[in-house]
Amino acid sequence: MARVSADDRRRQLVAAAFRVIGRDGFAKATTRAICTEAGASLAAFHYCFASKQELLTELTDQTLAALAVARAGGTHIRGDVAASLRETLRFYWKTVEDDPGRESVLMALTQHALNDPALAGVAQQQYAAYHRTARETLQEIGDGCGTRWTLPIEQLARMFIVVTDGVTLAWLVDRDGAAARAALDAFAEQFAAFAAREES
Amino acid sequence: MARVSADDRRRQLVAAAFRVIGRDGFAKATTRAICTEAGASLAAFHYCFASKQELLTELTDQTLAALAVARAGGTHIRGDVAASLRETLRFYWKTVEDDPGRESVLMALTQHALNDPALAGVAQQQYAAYHRTARETLQEIGDGCGTRWTLPIEQLARMFIVVTDGVTLAWLVDRDGAAARAALDAFAEQFAAFAAREES
DNA sequence: GTCTATACACGGATAGAC
DNA sequence: GTCTATCCGTGTATAGAC
Numbered sequence: 001m002a003r004v005s006a007d008d009r010r011r012q013l014v015a016a017a018f019r020v021i022g023r024d025g026f027a028k029a030t031t032r033a034i035c036t037e038a039g040a041s042l043a044a045f046h047y048c049f050a051s052k053q054e055l056l057t058e059l060t061d062q063t064l065a066a067l068a069v070a071r072a073g074g075t076h077i078r079g080d081v082a083a084s085l086r087e088t089l090r091f092y093w094k095t096v097e098d099d100p101g102r103e104s105v106l107m108a109l110t111q112h113a114l115n116d117p118a119l120a121g122v123a124q125q126q127y128a129a130y131h132r133t134a135r136e137t138l139q140e141i142g143d144g145c146g147t148r149w150t151l152p153i154e155q156l157a158r159m160f161i162v163v164t165d166g167v168t169l170a171w172l173v174d175r176d177g178a179a180a181r182a183a184l185d186a187f188a189e190q191f192a193a194f195a196a197r198e199e200s
Numbered sequence: 201m202a203r204v205s206a207d208d209r210r211r212q213l214v215a216a217a218f219r220v221i222g223r224d225g226f227a228k229a230t231t232r233a234i235c236t237e238a239g240a241s242l243a244a245f246h247y248c249f250a251s252k253q254e255l256l257t258e259l260t261d262q263t264l265a266a267l268a269v270a271r272a273g274g275t276h277i278r279g280d281v282a283a284s285l286r287e288t289l290r291f292y293w294k295t296v297e298d299d300p301g302r303e304s305v306l307m308a309l310t311q312h313a314l315n316d317p318a319l320a321g322v323a324q325q326q327y328a329a330y331h332r333t334a335r336e337t338l339q340e341i342g343d344g345c346g347t348r349w350t351l352p353i354e355q356l357a358r359m360f361i362v363v364t365d366g367v368t369l370a371w372l373v374d375r376d377g378a379a380a381r382a383a384l385d386a387f388a389e390q391f392a393a394f395a396a397r398e399e400s
Numbered sequence: 401g402t403c404t405a406t407a408c409a410c411g412g413a414t415a416g417a418c
Numbered sequence: 419g420t421c422t423a424t425c426c427g428t429g430t431a432t433a434g435a436c
Binding site: 230231232242243245246250251252 | 410411412413414
C-alpha cells in the first residue's frame, strides 16, 4: 500500500464508507469492505480510527456538513407565505432526490445511534441541527413575508422536521416521488395557516 | 435443556427477541442473547429458524398484528372533524407511550428492512398496513362527521402516516412527550381544513 | 509515521453425535 | 428432536518491519 498521510487516509475511508453504505447498504458496510473500497489495509484503518464507531461519528459529521452546504440558501421568499413554504419544501425535496444516498445514510445513522449506546448523542446532535435550521428558515420566511407565526417557532420547527422526515422515510420505503411532492405541497398550504399578517 | 416442541420454541424465541430488543437495544440482540433469554440453546434456535432474518421477519409480523389489536377501535368520532382527528391522534399517541419498545422495534425493523436485501419487502408490507389503517380511519371520520375530504383519501392517508411517523421518530430521539402531543394537536387542526361539509 | 502480519474474542451458522 | 463441537467472517488490537 502506498504511504499516505493519516489525514488523507481518514478522508479516503470516510468517503469509501459513504459509497459502500449508499451502494450496498448499511449491513454490508463492514470495516474490511470499507478498507477494500478505499484501497487501504485493515491496520491502516485502525491507525486512523480507534474504532468503526469513530468513523461512523465522523461520517455523520461530514454528511451533516455536506447537507448544510447543499441546503444553504434553501429558504425561498415569494411574498406569499404559502408560496414561500412551498418553494422551500420543494427545494428540500430537490436535495433529497439529487442525492438519495445521503438520506439513506442519515436515516440509517439515526437508527443505529438510537439503538447503539456507543453512538449515544449522535442522533440528538443530528436533530438539534435539523431543528436549528428549521427555526432559521421559518424566521426568514416570517420576516420576508411580513407575517408573524401564531404558534411558538420551536413548535413549528418541530412540525417542519416531522413533515420532511416523515415524507422522506415514506419515500425511502416506496420511492413514490409524485406522492411525496403532493404531500409536501399540501403541508406547505397548511403551514401557511399558522401565519398572521404583522400588526405594526 | 428441556425438550420443547418446535412451535413452542418459536414462540418463546420471538417473545424473547422482543424483550431483548426493547430492553437492551437492537445492537445487543444477538442470537445468543435471545437464546439465553428464552432458555434455549443456539442449536435449538437454528432448528426452529433457518436464520436470524427469519426470526426478525416473524417478529415483524407478530408485532404488526399486536399493533393492529392495540389500535383496534382507535377511531374516535366527536361530531366535529377537528375534534375527531385530535382524539384519534391522541389515542395513537397513547398506544405509543404505553409501549415505546414496540415503536422502537418497528422503527428499527423498518430501517433494517430498507438496508438488508434479505428483508426486502418487509418494510413495504409494513407501510402498506399503515396506509390501509389510515385510509379506513379517515373514511370513518369523514362519514361519522358528515363531511367529505377535499383531497384524495390516499394522499391524506399518506400525510397522516407522515405525521404519526415523524412525530414518533422525533420522540424516539428526544423523548419530549409534551412537544409530541402539541405537534399532534396542531396537525389535527390542520388536517380538519381538508374536510368540507357534505352537500346532499 | 505508516504499513505488514498475525492474533483474539465474539457473532451467525452448521455437521454430526446422541 | 436436541445438543456439542466447530467453522468462517467481523471488529478490534498489537508487535514489529520499513
